[in-house]
Ligand SMILES: [Zn+2]
């Protein structure tokens with residue numbers, strides 16, 4: 001009976017390295033970030049459709065958070081309303097496009 005109160009709320013938490021984000025973690029963050037009101041992303045999805053421009057994978061409404069907007073010229077502030085600077089890429093292709101690990105930073109710094 002000696003250790004009865006001990007370890008009652010003990011829940012070991014595995015430590016995760018901060019810098020090694022998986023695309024799934026990015027996706028989870030995106031899901032939180034994606035709001036129906038968010039601007040150019042919604043525009044781009046509307047214009048180009050729920051399909052990845054690179055691998056051609058199609059998405060539907062419930063997994064659209066896996067689809068991200070890539071700026072062709074690399075300038076996130078260049079958002080012409082006709083969508084000419086946007087490309088819809090799935091997170092896998094987008095991650096690929098920016099190089100591993102950089103996508104998280106790219107998305108974190110978005111203005112909306
Ligand atoms: Zn893709």
Ligand SMILES: [Zn+2]
Nearest residue numbers: 069070071094
């Ligand atoms: Zn991009």
